[in-house]
Amino acid sequence: MSVWYIRGTALASAFLMTGLIAIADGNDASNTSPVYDVGLPPGYRDWQVIGVAHEAGALNDIRVILGNDIAMKAYRSATRPFPDGSIIARLAWKYVPSAENNAIFGQQQSFVAGDPTNVQIDVKDSTKYAASGGWGYGQFENGRVNPSVDLINTCFACHDRLPKSEDLVFTRYAP
Amino acid sequence: MSVWYIRGTALASAFLMTGLIAIADGNDASNTSPVYDVGLPPGYRDWQVIGVAHEAGALNDIRVILGNDIAMKAYRSATRPFPDGSIIARLAWKYVPSAENNAIFGQQQSFVAGDPTNVQIDVKDSTKYAASGGWGYGQFENGRVNPSVDLINTCFACHDRLPKSEDLVFTRYAP
Numbered sequence: 609m610s611v612w613y614i615r616g617t618a619l620a621s622a623f624l625m626t627g628l629i630a631i632a633d634g635n636d637a638s639n640t641s642p643v644y645d646v647g648l649p650p651g652y653r654d655w656q657v658i659g660v661a662h663e664a665g666a667l668n669d670i671r672v673i674l675g676n677d678i679a680m681k682a683y684r685s686a687t688r689p690f691p692d693g694s695i696i697a698r699l700a701w702k703y704v705p706s707a708e709n710n711a712i713f714g715q716q717q718s719f720v721a722g723d724p725t726n727v728q729i730d731v732k733d734s735t736k737y738a739a740s741g742g743w744g745y746g747q748f749e750n751g752r753v754n755p756s757v758d759l760i761n762t763c764f765a766c767h768d769r770l771p772k773s774e775d776l777v778f779t780r781y782a783p
Numbered sequence: 784m785s786v787w788y789i790r791g792t793a794l795a796s797a798f799l800m801t802g803l804i805a806i807a808d809g810n811d812a813s814n815t816s817p818v819y820d821v822g823l824p825p826g827y828r829d830w831q832v833i834g835v836a837h838e839a840g841a842l843n844d845i846r847v848i849l850g851n852d853i854a855m856k857a858y859r860s861a862t863r864p865f866p867d868g869s870i871i872a873r874l875a876w877k878y879v880p881s882a883e884n885n886a887i888f889g890q891q892q893s894f895v896a897g898d899p900t901n902v903q904i905d906v907k908d909s910t911k912y913a914a915s916g917g918w919g920y921g922q923f924e925n926g927r928v929n930p931s932v933d934l935i936n937t938c939f940a941c942h943d944r945l946p947k948s949e950d951l952v953f954t955r956y957a958p
Contacts, residue, residue, distance in 0.1 A: 656829050660847050660876075662837050665892035672835050672847055672957075701835075701957055709953060712944045717840035721957035769887045778884060782847075782876055782896035 639748075642757045646731050646746030649676065652697040656680050659782040662703060662719070669700040669725050673779040679732075689742065689775040694732040696777065700725045726754070728763075730777070740764040741776045816921030817932045821906050823923050824851065827872040831855050834957040837878060837894070844875040844900050848954040854907075864917065864950040869907040871952065875900045901929070903938075905952070915939040916951045 640647040655674035662670050675683060679694040702722030709718035727748045734742040745763035747754040754760075767776040815822040830849035837845050850858060854869040877897035884893035902923045909917040920938035922929040929935075942951040 654831050657832060657847055657849070657874075659896050660835050660845050661881075661896070662845060662878075662894040663892055664894065665888075665890060667892070670835050670837060672832055674832070699832075699957075703837075706836075708945075712941065713840075715840055717838055717842070719837040719839065720955070721834050721836070724958055766887065770883075780895070782874075783899055 639751075639753050641729075641744070641746030641753055641760055642755055643760050644731075644737065644740075644744030644746060646729050646744045647753075648727065648729060648746070648748050648751065649695050649697065652676075652695070652727075652729070653699070655697060657782070658683055658696065659779045661779070663700075664703075667700070667725075668703050670703045670719065670721055671698055671700040673698050683781040688773065689734075690732045690777070692733050692735075692742075696730040696779070698728040698730075698779075700727070725749075730763075741768060743767065743776050814923075814926075814928050816904075816919070816928055816935055817930055818935050819906075819912065819915075819919030819921060821904050821919045821921030822928075823902065823904060823921070823926065824870050824872065827851075827870070827902075827904070828874070830872060832957070833858055833871065834954045836954070838875075839878075842875070842900075843878050845878045845894065845896055846873055846875040848873050858956040863948065864909075865907045865952070867908050867910075867917075871905040871954070873903040873905075873954075875902070900924075905938075916943060918942065918951050 636647055652674060655676055658673040658675045658680070660670075660672050674697045676693075676695040676697075678691055679696050681687070682690045682694055701724050703719055704722035705716065706718040706720045709720070710716050729746045729748070731737070731744045731746075732742055733744060737744040741764065743764070745760055747759060747763075764776075767778070770776055770778065811822055827849060830851055833848040833850045833855070835845075835847050849872045851868075851870040851872075853866055854871055856862070857865045857869055876899050878894055879897035880891065881893040881895045884895070885891050904921045904923070906912070906919045906921075907917055908919060912919040916939065918939070920935055922934060922938075939951075942953070945951055945953065
């Protein structure tokens with residue numbers, strides 16, 4: 609019993625140390641994407657708005673695209689390519705009609721954010737992500753990384769179809 | 784001529800003074816709503832996201848709803864009624880298909896923010912706006928207030944149809 613107890617304590621200490629290191633650099637090493645090692649940036653929910661969109665079809669979501677300070681500055685000054693350190697966060701929710709709003713408006717017109725679907729993070733690092741045009745990708749559901757390599761490999765494949773002038777970024781700034 | 788010149792200078796000085804006073808308190812007195820005297824809050828475009836929506840029908844817009852720090856704290860702590868000083872900003876853009884995105888996705892699925900339509904501001908002041916449930920309203924197009932009394936009077940009439948538990952606010956927090 610005592611051996612297991614000591615081993616358990618050692619494991620717990622190692623876990624705590626890892627946690628503390630993760631907190632120190634703001635990144636949870638156990639929660640980063642395959643291929644790119646992209647984590648959920650601390651405080652991303654509080655970032656400023658780049659734009660909004662509705663994706664119909666199989667996704668059927670409504671989404672907001674947020675940027676950290678470096679990305680927002682690049683958007684607002686039309687700087688391309690984006691500087692290293694730019695991070696873009698795409699938050700999506702189920703696209704649902706609002707029965708409450710529609711009853712008040714007297715017609716079917718209002719679609720709002722339902723349950724969250726996933727969060728996608730794009731990080732610009734022209735050295736680390738040179739093989740994918742300078743951007744690394746990650747997808748998160750309920751705060752946990754999606755570990756699928758097949759999924760993450762669809763990101764660059766699709767973004768790479770954009771005109772080079774867009775620096776692999778879909779969203780335009782909504783003034 | 785000199786009399787007109789002096790009068791012109793005096794008027795210009797008065798205009799400049801008004802401008803400086805307006806800058807000092809962050810509100811442009813010449814650009815506030817009828818009935819409520821609500822202005823465009825400085826920096827509102829940088830505020831945090833409460834939620835997103837698509838209004839179909841005659842409006843046909845896509846929108847993001849932002850909050851100042853007081854409103855965000857109230858949303859995140861589910862505090863109702865909202866405390867005085869809460870401000871909610873609703874930014875809307877034309878709801879337009881993205882030909883670029885759809886070509887890349889291989890199907891018609893992507894709707895994005897086109898040209899801005901208008902910005903609506905709701906300010907909570909339970910004393911100043913006691914007659915309208917504690918909220919004052921303003922609508923702005925291209926940064927200028929819409930002076931229509933008829934329009935502004937539709938705001939409270941519609942918000943007042945919400946359940947009392949919502950404190951006259953349509954948008955729910957999107958997690």
